[in-house]
Amino acid sequence: MNAELAPGFADPVRAAQSCFRAVLDAMSHPGRVAHVAGVAAQSPLCVASAAVLLTLVDHETPLWLDPDAEPARRWIEFHCGAPIVARPEAGVFAFALSLPDLSQLSAGSHESPETSATLICQIGALDTGRHFRLTGPGLRSATTIAIEGLPPGFVTIWRRNHAMFPRGIDLILCAGDQLTALPRTVSIEEV
Amino acid sequence: MAYVAVKGGERAIRNAHAWLAEERRGDPAVAELGLDQIREQLGRAIDRVMAEGSLYDPDLAALAIKQAQGDLIEAAFLLRAYRTTLPRFAHARPIDTASMRAARRISAIFKDLPGGQTLGPTYDYTHRLLDFELAENQPPPDAARARPDLSPIPRVPDILGREGLLEADGPVDAEPGDLTREPLSFPAGRDVRLQALARGDEGFLLAMGYSTQRGYGGSHPFAGEVRMGEVSVEIEPPELGFAIDIGDLTVTECQMVNQFKGSKTQLPQFTRGYGLVFGYSERKAMSMALVDRAMRAAELGEDITAPAQNPEFVLYHSDNIEATGFVEHLKLPHYVDFQSELQNVRRLREAVEQREAAE
């Protein structure tokens, strides 16, 4: 069986709409974990990664693929039709199987901060692992989230990203069929 | 400008739609229009709606025409809206009009030219007499046939170009701008101007083209060539890695040849205007070519003295969906604004009356 010939969304319209809603919800309420469905896991992609890619990425959104995600290239090219770019700073979206160096991705400009990259990162799990305390827009009071698979210096890395506001990277974390989002506006401390 | 949100019209709107549906149907004793009838027998309406709706799909155009009761701008609007619900899969390769299977091909600048003059199913020689026999629904006689010459018909610009008499075309590999993705901004490149013209209102472009002939930025045009027929469309899906032919489109193409200019560094040459449009729409293709040439005035070192030469004037007003949006928006409630106008006028009148009373 050729890897690129596995199917995408069984019901593209409904699945993409509900996945979009899940991402929107997660971005608006940092730390909230959402479930997505509609596509089978496609090694190395988990269900959530596959769904988010199918929903957000298309032939008009240049995508940078971290080298560790190379096995996913053909499936992504076929189902998303995305132009896959060689230079990280050229990606409107970036996809990786572990957190890449954020400083190589586009953080947007002061005039157009929205042109920054959105990083979709697959990680180990969203219900175990190190705990992080989140505060900021979208959160009436602090919330805690558990994330398995981020590098040890993540809080420092994120502080640098957060300090660039309005520029900066927004992060969508995917594990299994779950996702959560860390918009650049959120403050993160390790618990 | 403040628009007032108004509540309470839901029932009236529902009833309006119901009455509209009844009006659209007309007399129930009369047979209802089928989409196939519109597609087959109102081809020029279909072509105009596809061109201005910027969506080539004759069946959708037929539905839009039926839904709009024949209002073609309304129908184009429907297609523009429907387009937004469909994902874009690909850009096609540029169509090759040189290999068009031309049903019609004429030139006003050469009598006996390679490929000949083929009239096609044209209205040009019909004398414009109303044909009452068409009210009788009789089948037409069979069209005559003759042995065809299937070799490709050379382009008139290529014929002229061989002697260097015609300005050359631009670079072939540039990536064109796209008005469906980026809003129009000025200065607008020729690629974006041609896209805007192709989807522009035929009546507006006809008037603009006519104006160039009446001295508003005249460029002494000749119809170098008009051709109409089918071209194949090819796309190159990444999963295949080679180009495939996905079907045919009918297009009309017009090459206008315009007065020659020369400079210190360049021998005099004829300059060009180009028109290309979905379907069999000769008037539109010719108007487009006239206006294309007029808008190149700045590039060709000509003074801009006329509306058709002013790209901002032409392109900001050529899209009839945009135009109708703003014209018809005047029907939205402007109650608050008008109240303040009313008060102003009354105050001014009072001031005048008081002054007159005092004198």
Add this chain to the structure above:
Amino acid sequence: MNDTVSSPDPHAARRHWMSVLARAPADAIEAGLARDGGLPSWTVIRGPEIGLAMVRGRAGGSGSPFNLGEMTVTRCTVRLESGIAGHAYIAGRDERRAELAAVADALLQDPALAGSLHESLIQPLADAQREQRLSRAEKAAATRVEFFAMRTMRS
């Protein structure tokens, strides 16, 4: 599509049958496949789905490209049990046609089936399409002007 002879193209045969299938009615494709021993079973990998292709022209006919307008396109990718993938992109909106064309594309890539399928499906369709084109060309040819020389008219 041009019937001109060009340099050797490794995909020529497949481009030809895909071009024929893109213009064939769904019933004709289904009948042609059925004739050849019944419809196989297949899995749909993508689609059939309706979308758009942006059509482009060239300024002056042979110059810089510009976006002319979009056209509807239906596409489908299927996989046969043998693992062969078939693709179809066809102008217009017809999901059944696209799916059947993709199935035919897959079958035609199988050397064991290609020969008889060409005979039962592709050739008759190609012939019918050529007839249609020829018919239009004949009607156009009848409207070609034969200019008389003035001398002939006066004598």
